[in-house]
Amino acid sequence: MGKRNYDIHDVIALLVASGGRCHICNKDIMNDWRSHEKIKTAELAHIKAFSDNGPRADKSLSISARNANENLLVLCPTCHAIIDKKIAEGIYTVEWLLAKKEKKIRQIHNILEKLNDEECLIIKYSGVIETQNSSFSDESIVQMCFSNGFFSNEEIISLSEDSNCEDIAQSIRQIDDKFTVRVQRLFDKQIEKTICLFARAPQPLLMYLGHKFNDKHKVEIFTSHRNLQWKYNDTSNMNSFTLVEPMKRGGKVALVLEVTAMISDNRIYAVLGDDVEIWRIRATDIGVDKIGNQAELKAFYGICVDAIDKIGLLKEKNVEINVFSAVCNSLAITFGRAIFAKSHNNINIYDAVKENGVVKDVCKLSL
Numbered sequence: 001m002g003k004r005n006y007d008i009h010d011v012i013a014l015l016v017a018s019g020g021r022c023h024i025c026n027k028d029i030m031n032d033w034r035s036h037e038k039i040k041t042a043e044l045a046h047i048k049a050f051s052d053n054g055p056r057a058d059k060s061l062s063i064s065a066r067n068a069n070e071n072l073l074v075l076c077p078t079c080h081a082i083i084d085k086k087i088a089e090g091i092y093t094v095e096w097l098l099a100k101k102e103k104k105i106r107q108i109h110n111i112l113e114k115l116n117d118e119e120c121l122i123i124k125y126s127g128v129i130e131t132q133n134s135s136f137s138d139e140s141i142v143q144m145c146f147s148n149g150f151f152s153n154e155e156i157i158s159l160s161e162d163s164n165c166e167d168i169a170q171s172i173r174q175i176d177d178k179f180t181v182r183v184q185r186l187f188d189k190q191i192e193k194t195i196c197l198f199a200r201a202p203q204p205l206l207m208y209l210g211h212k213f214n215d216k217h218k219v220e221i222f223t224s225h226r227n228l229q230w231k232y233n234d235t236s237n238m239n240s241f242t243l244v245e246p247m248k249r250g251g252k253v254a255l256v257l258e259v260t261a262m263i264s265d266n267r268i269y270a271v272l273g274d275d276v277e278i279w280r281i282r283a284t285d286i287g288v289d290k291i292g293n294q295a296e297l298k299a300f301y302g303i304c305v306d307a308i309d310k311i312g313l314l315k316e317k318n319v320e321i322n323v324f325s326a327v328c329n330s331l332a333i334t335f336g337r338a339i340f341a342k343s344h345n346n347i348n349i350y351d352a353v354k355e356n357g358v359v360k361d362v363c364k365l366s367l
Helices: 008-017 077-084 094-113 138-147 168-188 203-212 265-272 294-314 329-337
Strands: 043-046 072-075 118-126 194-200 219-221 241-244 252-258 276-283 321-326 347-355 358-366
Touching: 008 072, 008 094, 043 077, 072 077, 118 138, 118 168, 138 194, 168 203, 168 358, 194 329, 203 321, 203 329, 203 347, 203 358, 219 294, 219 329, 241 294, 252 265, 252 294, 265 276, 265 321, 265 358, 276 294, 294 329, 321 329
Parallel strands: 118 194, 194 219, 252 276, 252 321, 321 347
Antiparallel strands: 043 072, 241 276, 347 358
C-alpha cells in the first residue's frame, strides 16, 4: 500500500476554498474555539477511502488519485470521526460528501467575489448656492471611490451647471439637458453599473437630482460635511429617524424634514396658514455633520416612502404635500429618490431665502 502523501499546494487550496472551516459543520479549524488560541485542528479526510477496506473504498482508484485534491475534504476532528464510523455507512455517501464540499466551495467563492472592488460610474453635480459655486475637484471624488472599494474606467460624468447665480428654474433645465445626453443614454443602452453620486447644491436641486435616479438603479450617495470632506460608510456615529404624526388635522399638509436643524411651526404657518397638519421626519441626533453612512440613507429613504404613502392614504390625491427641509446633501438626494410621481401626491419643495434681511420660505420646485 502506498503512503498518504499530500501535495502542499492541494492542502493550501483546500483550506482556502473552505474558508478555513470544516467542509461539513463549518466549525473554525484554524483556531481553538475554547481558548481562542491559533491551534490548527484541521484534518484531511478521504471521500473515497485511502485503504482498500476503509469507508467508501474504491479499489480501482490509484494511490495518487486517492490523495488528490478532488478526493479530499478538510474537516474538524468530530466530523472526520463521524463520517468514518462503521455505523455511518450508507449515510455519508461519496455523492453526499462531494455535494457538501462543492456547495461550501461555491459559497466561499461567492462571498469572496463580493469583496472585489466594484466598477462604477462616477457622477458629479455642483450647483450655485446664492452666488457661490459649490464645485469640488475630480481628484477628491476619485480618491473617495478608491478608498471605498469602487473604481471606474470611464470619465467622470458631470451634470454641474454653468452659472454664477442661483436660479432654480435655469438649473433644472440644465440638469434635464445634461442628464438626457450623459446619463439617460446609458440607461437606454442598459449599461447598469453602480452609480457613485457626489453633489453639492441648494436642497431643492438635490431633491430634483435624486428624483432622476429612481429605485431601478443602484446609487451610492456620498455625504458632504461642512469641512468639504466626503463621507461614505463612517460608522462612528449612527443616526436614526422617527416619523412624528400631526397632533391636529388640517386641510393642507406639511412634511418637515429635521436632521441638520429644527424647523418651527411658525415658519410653516407663515406660508400655508393655520389650517395645516404638520408631519415630521426627525433625526434622533439633530445637527450638522450627523450623517455619513449608507445604512442611515437607507433608513431615511424607507421612512420617507412610508410617510408619503401614509399621507396619500389619509388624504385625497389632489392634496399637495408641502416639504420644508433641513437636511444634508445626501438626505436631500435620498428624499428625491423616495418620490414616485405616478403614485404619490404632488410634492411642493420649499427653500428658505433671505429677502431684505428677512428669512422666508419660498416654493422653489414641484415634483
